[in-house]
Amino acid sequence: MKVLVPVKRVIDYNVKVRVKADGSGVDLANVKMSMNPFDEIAVEEAIRLREKGAATEIVAVSIGVKQSQETLRTALAMGADRAILIVATEDVHQDIEPLAVAKLLKAVIDEEQPELVLCGKQAIDNDMNATGQMLSALLGWSQATFASEVRIEDGNAVVTREVDGGLQTIKAKLPAIVSVDLRLNEPRYASLPNIMKAKKKPLEEKTPADYGVDVAPRLEVVSTTEPAERAAGIMVGSVDELIGKLKEAGAL
Template identity: 80%
Template sequence: MKVLVPVKRVIDYNVKVRVKADGSGVDLANVKMSMNPFDEIAVEEAIRLREAGHATEIVAVSIGVRQAQETLRTALAMGADRAILIEAAATVETDIEPLAVAKLLAKVVADEAPGLVLMGKQAIDNDMNATGQMLSALLGWAQATYASKLEIEDGAAVVTREVDGGLQTIRVKTPAVVTVDLRLNEPRYASLPNIMKAKKKPLDVKTPADYGVDVSPRLSIRTVTEPPVRQAGVKVGSVDELVEKLRNEAGVI
């Protein structure tokens, strides 16, 4: 079974994000970029499936700027077999919207015919959590989201999902789209020999035009602002004063 793993280049999760002075967006100048953490977990899970004998080939795909080749090389160094970059943006400020990404991935799926698409549940830059669901709808495939455990058996994926009430286990027929959550696994570090080998692994560069997909934005950002500064707490002298403030100032009771 071939496994397709979409990965996205985002601001590194350790970086403190800054908003531009004019409120037009996030300041990306000289900011460290890395693979989306949820996508890294998806790559690790694909590798584990291959080690368990369920996967025969792992293909990583990224949609964005040319610099996303670095992200794909990371996936290759972790253990992916080959990679595809769809260069759909000229600058890092341009973020391809989920529907356009899903349409491009659907075209890649049509070409590659994978048995499973493993992807992060969301990207940490826009937190839209929509691409996996849209891809499933476009393909007409089963989907399992928020996966914290994944097993392959008898032509199906048994997925334990994290839901509000706890854990839910479902069984979906393959081919399927599975989006992964943080507790699925702990991604491995790429060794130096594998990093060197990754430089020689195949990486094809495509454009949206090659797939006949229009990636023109449907949304426009009006303004971006910093979150409000948290106000300092106050000390109260009695339970009665606490109740009074909760009722009259906070309005929570």
Template identity: 80%
Template sequence: MKILVPVKRVIDYNVKVRVKADGSGVDLANVKMSMNPFDEIAVEEAIRLKEAGKADEVVLVSIGVKQAQETIRNGLAMGADRGILVTAAEDVHTDIEPLAVAKILKAIVDEEQPGLVIMGKQAIDNDMNATGQMLAALLGWGQATFASELAVEGDSAVVTREVDGGLQTIKVALPAVVTADLRLNEPRYASLPNIMKAKKKPVDEKTAGDYGVDVAPRLEVVKTSEPPTRQAGEMVGSVDELVTKLKAAGAI
């Protein structure tokens, strides 16, 4: 079985995001970029399935700017087999919207014929949480979102999902789309020998036009602003004083 894993290049989660002075977006100048953490979890899970003999090949796909090749190489260093880079934008500030990404991924799935697509549940830059669901709908495949456990059993995948009321275990027929949640696993660090090997692994370069997909944005960002500054806390001398202040503030 072949596993396809989409990965996205985003601002590193350790970086404090800065908004441009004119409010037109986020400042990406000289900012460290890395693989979306949820996608990194998806890559790790795909590699574990391959190591367990459940898969034969792990293919990574990244859609965006040319610099996303570095993101693919990081996944290859973790243990994936090859990559596909789809250049769909020239400006690093351009974010390809979920529907366009899903359409491109559908075209790649039609070509590659994977038995399973594992992807992050959302990207930490736009928090859309939509691409996996859209891809499943376009393909007509079953989907299991917010996976905290995944097991492949024959022609099915058993997935434990994190839902508001606790955990839900479902069984979906393969091929299927699974989106990874935070507690699915802990991604490995790439070793130096594997980083060197990753440089020789194949990465095919495509464009959105090769798949006949229009990536023109349908949404317009009107303004980007910093969240309001949090007010300073206030020390109280007793529980009674705390309750009195909360009542005065209408909190209780």
């Protein structure tokens, strides 16, 4: 079974994000970038499926700037077999929108014919949580979201997912799209020998024009601002005073 894993280059989750002085976007100058954490979990799960004998090949795909090669090399060092980079923009500040990403991934899937797509539930830079669902709709494939456990059984992906009421286990007929959540696994660190080997693994470079997809943005970011600072809390002396304060705030 071939598994395709989309990965995205984002600001490292340990970095404090800064807004540009003119409010036109996020400042990316001299900022550490890394693989989206949810995508890293998806790569790890694909490797574990291969170790269990359920998967035979893992293909990592990234869509964005040329520097996304670094992100793909990380996926290759973790254990992916080969990678495809679609250079969709030269501007590091331009984020390719979910629908355009889904259309490009569909074109890649039409060529590669994987049986399973494992993707992060969302990217930590825009938090849209939309690409996996859009890709499922474009392909007409079954999907399972927010996966905290994945098993392959008799041509199905058996997925345990987190819902408001607890855990729900569903069976999705392959081929399928599965978006993964934080509690699915703990991604491995790439060893130095594997990092060296990753440099020799195939990495194919494409453009949106190769797939006939228009990636021109349809949304315009009017302004970007820092979140408002939280107001300081107050201590109350009794339950009655607490209830009174909540009523004043309109919470009761």
